[in-house]
Amino acid sequence: MSAINLLEESIVEKTAGESESIPSQTFPDEVILDIDNVSISYSGNPAVKHVSFPIAKNRITxxxxxxxxxxxxxLRSINRMNDFIDGVTVDGNFIYAGHNVYSSRIDPVEVRRNIGMVFQKPNPFPKTIYKNISWGPQINGFTGSMDELVEKSLRQAALWDEVRDRLHESALGLSGGQQQRLCIARALAMEPDILLMDEPCSALDPISTSHIEDLLFDLKSRYTIVIVTHNMQQAARISDYTAFLEMGDLIEFGITDQLFTRPNQKRTEEYVTGRFG
Amino acid sequence: MKRSPLELSNTNIQKRHRKARMFRLLCAGVTWLGAALLAILLIQITLDGIKWLDIQFLTSFPSRFPYKAGVKSALVGTLWLITMIAIVSIPIGVATALYLEELSHKGRIAKIVEVNIANLAGVPSIVYGIIGLAIFVRGLGFERSLVSGALTMSLLILPVIIIASREAIKTVPMSIRHAAYALGATKLQTAWAHVLPASFPGILTGVILALSRAIGETAPLIMIGALTYVAFLPEGPMDSFTALPIQIFNWVSRPQQEFHELAAGGIIVLLVVLLTMNATAIFIRHKTEKKLQ
Structure with missing residues (x-):
């Protein structure tokens, strides 16, 4: 309910000064994370300004x-990875499971256990493939069969067939695309509620990229994915919802198809048609 | 009369090449100078001391007769000392480095500690000897024992171990830490499971350099009163002792030529111990680096 209001509010807010009419949108999905009036600054320089939009469960945003x-x-503030950068301040709420993840009663370690992340450049641990997957569950008290979990995670990341015979070899021997899928498998082994991906394909070739895009499609049924991308075609291909940011402002948020074909905002249209950016 | 852009008569480029060549020659010259000096020293020592080197030299206690004298007590003392120094200084040094780099809040206190450690690394070793004498020998009542010696030497090399370990820890890419944090790891879990193993080769290099320094130090040991004539072997950490550098110092300060040659023999033994330590370290480092790749 609140998400629908939020969605409309944010659009109304952004269009207040313009004359375009706004088609009424509804938000049909369950909200897992509500980004509510979030502002982020680096040592006083604003990087994100009063942004609000919902993240839908089991969808790709x-x-x-x-x-x-x-x-x-x-993206990095959602699971509090910005805590490690000096001088970052975050205002507003990220409401997840009924709590603001920035509340003083919430342990950021607990947040990251539930909200996983895949980074721009593949960053496997300099250990074996098996240990890359098993370490996260191991430190978090996983008691089941580790072998099964490793296999399951690698299968989910569509990497199992390529590495099943070399699980105990170094992960650094894998290709870039394989390493990135290993990083996805590593995040999935924690069975996160939400998976954050920060331009996961920007360091990869087109074939590896399409592998990962296919993979995201399959993962959608079990996980909620939020992906940052500079590749508009990628956003249009894989995501259900899209948020368009410019200079720290949320210009438009909506269902991907609508945002790309019938954007409400002139800036959005100019951006998705490649006139700037 | 347009000149081809690739024509070699471009004097500016030739001048730059000449400069580069000269600089390379200069660097090579300085490098070889250092190596040559070391070689001359080694040859001189070997010529002087080699004829005294035999099993008897290694298995005899010191004596006032040169042909009966040996380094047994000094060698055993040095091995005791270096083992105890390693046990004390490595855990403290590495833990301090880990705390300063990974776990502490980088506030003013950390800054003060940092500056002080850097300064401590430059304090003359005799000053550590005085501290050791005041605190360990007298204050804590450890007497002139191996414990006093090892603790004093540990103080001396801790700054070196800490600084080297911190540099090694700094080289671990941030992305590895972020990967661990994103899996819900605490700072301690991340440091223990990823940062420490990845920085291990660098830390090992620093530790070996520090221990090599400790093994050759004489001044602090003389200050805390290690004995110069020891005709028995230490049996426990509370026993008094002597060490190779002290034995060498003792022999050099005697007037007879034979004792000077014995000193050269002692230096060879000291160098062999040192090289064995370094070789072991390189071997371990090589193995772990291979495992990381």
Missing amino acids: SIIGPSGCGKSTL
Whole structure:
């Protein structure tokens, strides 16, 4: 309920000064994470300004926008990875499971156990493939069969067939695309509620990219995915919802098809048709 | 009369090449100078001391007769000392580095500690000897024992171990830490499981350099009163002791030529111990680096 209001509010807010009419949108999905009036600044310089939009459960939400628009900053604040950067301040709420993840009663470690992340560049641990997967569950007190979990995670990441015979070899021997799928498998082994992906394909070739896009499609039924991408075609291909940010402002949020074919905002139209950015 | 852009008569480029060549020659010269000096020293020592090197030299206690004298007590003392120094200084040094780099809040206190450690690394070793004498020998009543010696030496090399370990820890890519944090790891879990193993080769190099320094130090040991004539072997950490550098110092300060040659023999033994330690470290480092790749 609140999500629908939020969605409309944010659109109304952004269009207040313009004369376009707004088609009424409804938000048909269950909300797992509500980004509510979030502002983020680096040592006083605002990077994200009063952004609000909902993240739908078991859907892919993409965040697009030109370089420096604050999309990565926003993504990294969802699971409090910005805590490790000096001088970052976050205002507003990220409501997840009934709590603001920035509440003083919430342990950021607990947040990251439930909201996983895949980074821009593949960053496997310099250990074996098996240990890359098993370490996260192991430190978090996993008691089941580790072998099964490793296999399941690698299968989910569509990597099992390529690495089943070399589980105990170094992960650094894998290709870039395989390493990134290993990082996805590593995140999935924690069975996160939400998986954040920060331009996961930007360091990969087109074939590896399409592998990962196919993979995201399959994962949607079990996980909620938020992906930052500078590749608009990718956002259009894989995501259900899209948020378009520019200079820290949320210009438009909506169902991907609508945002790309019938955007409400002139800036969105100019961006998705490639006139700037 | 347009000149081809690739024509070699471009004097500016030739001048730059000449400069580069000269600089390379200069660097090579300095490198070889260092190596040559070391070689001359080694050859001199070997020529002087080699004829005294035999099993008898290694298995005899010191004596006032050169042909009966040996380094047994000094060698055993040095091995005791270095083992105890390693046991004390490595855990403390590495833990301090880990705390300063990974776990502490980078506030003013951390800054003060940091500056002080850097300064401590430059304090003359004799000063550590005085501290050791005041605190360990007298204050804590450890007397002139191996414990006093090892603790004093540990103080001396801790700054070196801490600084080297911190540098090694700094080289671990941030992305590895982020990967661990994103899996819900605490800072301690991340440091223990990923940062420490990845920085292990660098830490090992620093530790070996520090221990090599400790093994050759004489001044602090003399200060805390290690004995110069020991005709028995230490049996426990509370026993008094002597060490190779002290034995060498003792022999060098005697007037007879034979004792000077014995000193050269002692230096060879010291160098062999040192090289064995370094070789072991390189071997371990090589193995772990291979495992990481």
